[in-house]
Amino acid sequence: MGRAPCCDEVGVKKGPWTPEEDKLLVDYIQKNGHGSWRRLPKLAGLNRCGKSCRLRWTNYLRPDIKRGRFTEEEEKLIIHLHSALGNKWSSIATRLPGRTDNEIKxxxxxxxxKRLLSMGIDPVTHRPRADLGLLAAGLPLSLLAAAGLSNQQLDVGSALKLQADAAQLAKAQLAQTLVQLLTNGVPTTPNLDLMSLIGSTSSLGQQYYQGIINGSLGAQSAALAASSGLMFPDLQGCNIPPVVCMDGLSSTEVHGTTSNLSSGTLPDESSDTPKLVSASPQEKPSSLECSTSHDTSTNSLESSPFDGLEGLNLEGINTDLGWKDLLEQFPWLTSP
DNA sequence: AAAGGCAGCAACCGCAGAACG
DNA sequence: ACGTTCTGCGGTTGCTGCCTT
Incomplete structure (x- = not known):
């Protein structure tokens, strides 16, 4: 059971690798393969522990490693995979040829x-941050102002803005949750997240919700979005990616939910990406400047809360299993 | 020009499980 | 069956270079 003692060895060199060491390692592996990492340093004439050699080879010297900046497609893929797999960097790395788990991590x-955080998205859950969306949206202004959120002193004006932002985030979360219901199938137990969310959103958010329930997604959501000043995504024709099915499996258990999507394909990059619900529409955050150029291809990360919409065609849902049917079948979705 | 702060990334650490004797 | 060794993985550290003051 015990730990490998290789790194406890005294006298072995640590720290950055020199070009000479790199050459010794590469030459040896190209001639002999790495074989036992434990024995490799001695055989290759290196004063390093085997672990250090393995790391240097796998993370840097391997000939198939792709160096340079991550492409936009790679970024999107990492975000999608992370939302499905969590911090399984090695699993993520297997889907990005030439990239190492260390590099991706x-x-x-x-x-x-940081980018997700700056967009108000929790990088762990990949949902709008609950601290803003669920707490602030339901709190009275006076409380927000008096307490300050996250140890920040808030004046009433700031609290007002925060609450408005929070309501938008909550609505975004609601929309995303509804989409997840369609994507992942309906759970057999009440969705507490959804219920608390519905309770925390404004009446407009509930209207939006009802609009989804009562009719087509596109027109009504657009109307509500227009009336609320929000940029809710037009769900029609959007494709939800098989986030939990990146490994090509269907019904993969991830994060406690089950997806019944059978598609194992990656999001269609050419499809229209839904627009993001901005956390602060009135002031475009500077942190987003990198992705707000006129190059429409760069808006994908802005759209991260709804990146999940890229892979699934919802049209069938509107006709075959509509929201009405869904809600009739599962009344707890709407009842508190 | 120098100092301090910060971001990015290579490398290390320690745990867990597989493989082996 | 058990103990030891090896490998892989995720988290963390600390060095380096760039930027700001």
Whole structure:
């Protein structure tokens, strides 16, 4: 059971690798293969532990490693995969040829995680952040102002803005949750998230919800979005990616939910990406500047809360199993 | 020009499970 | 069946270079 003692060895070099060490390692592996990592350093003439050699090879020296910046497609794929797999960096890496788990992990922690946070998305759950969406949306202004959120002092104006943002985020979360119901199938137990969410959203959000229930998604959602000033995505014709089915399996258990999607394909990059519900529409955050250019291909990350819409065609749902049917079949969805 | 702060990333650490004797 | 070794993985650290003051 015990730990490998290789890194406890005294006298082995640590720290950055020199070009000479790299050459020794590459030459040896190209001639002999790595074989036992434990024995490799001695055989290759390196004063390193085997673990260090393996890491250097797999993360840097391997000939099939793709170097350079992550492409937009890779970024989207990482976000999708992370939403389905969590911090399973090695699993994610197997779906990004030439990228290592370490590289993806670093990129996530240094870039993508911050970007999602700046967009008001929880990088763990990939949903609008609950601290804003569920707490602030339901709290009276006076409380928000008096308490300050996250140890920040808020004046009433800030609290007002925060509450407005929170309501929007909550509505976005509601829409996403509804989409997830369609994507993942209906759970056999009441969806507490959804119920609390419905309770926390404004009447407009509930109207939107009812609109979804009562009729076609596109027209009514657009009307509500227009009336609310929100950019709710037009769900019609959107494709929801098989987030939980990236491994090509159907009905894969992920995060406690089950997907019945059979498609194992990745999101169609050419399909229209739904627009994001901005956390603060009135002031375009500077943190998003990198993705607000006129290049429409760069808006994908802005759309992350609804990136999940890219892979599933909802048209059939409107005709075969509509929201009405869904809600009639599962009344707890609407009753508190 | 120098100092301090910050971001990015290579490398290390330690755990867990597989493989092996 | 059991103990030891090896490998893989995720989390974390710390070095380096760039940017700001």
């Amino acid at each position: 670093n990129y996530w922690n240094t870039h993508l995680c």
